[in-house]
Amino acid sequence: MTILNFGSVNIDHVYRVEHLVRPGETIASQDYHHFSGGKGFNQSIALARAGAAVSHAGRIGGDGVWLREQLAGEGADVRLLEVIDGPSGHAIIQVDATGENAIILFGGANRTITPTAAEEILDSFGGKDWLLLQNEISSMREILQLAGERGLRIVFNPAPMAAEVLDYPLDGVSIFVLNEVEGEAFTGATEPEAILAGMRRRFPTATVVLTLGADGAIYDDGAQRIHVPAQPVQAVDTTAAGDTFIGYFLAGLSAGDAPQAALELATRAAAICVTRPGAAPSIPRREEVSSEQ
16 A cells, blocks of 8 residues: 655745745845755655655656655655656745744646646556645646546645635545635634534545644544644744644554544654754654654
8 A cells, every 4th residue: 555645846945034024025034944845745754754655746847856866765756756847846935933934835847747647647556545635736626536536545635725626526535634724715614613514514424634733633534523632842933744744644544543543643743843944854753753652
């Protein structure tokens, strides 16, 4: 069994600022770094560091070959990560004094994936495999349709949320992992209980994992509901916290862990992640997370 992560790969340009820039304002950055990133990339790193067998599919430009090498060095299968002409995706990230962030995203090579290319990739996977998706690559509608027809177990993280997501063919999704903002977009509700109820009405057979930041996460599969609180830590940078949570949660669940155990593993990993700067470099390894028990 393999987890296919069909997702974005980005170069992150990170600027540390006193506060997030306001409209019309120019401020000086206190520090600058560039990191590997992208929701797809981060989640593949988290999966690999959690011990899962992950294959990453997607596209990068020639400027992103080092990202492919980094994924391979973590143990991910990168044979489906194609190098094309043109720039890789990249993000401009502000991180303020409290660890909060604001992000501008340029899709680059991530937005060149065609339905034909997606079909060729998905033809290599079957019903025993998991497919992890975000919303940072092109041909998402076709990928979801094709994956559903092939019976893959689809885990969908609808980030970044956009209006077109609501019209995607989502009936084949097995697990939604979403935050409160994304939950509101799907349901119109703002309170966790109302979001979960709205998701249950709209997707009655799907499992929903609702992440709540400092309040932890809730798992609801229709038969049981589990709330796991977040671990108290001093946040430095929250950039990859959600990606770390998703990678570790899916790694635990796909390995046969009970939902409670998978949630607790993911919560511990995310708590370590936010104490470090950067996106992918902040994601902990399994031995670090296990030592926190």
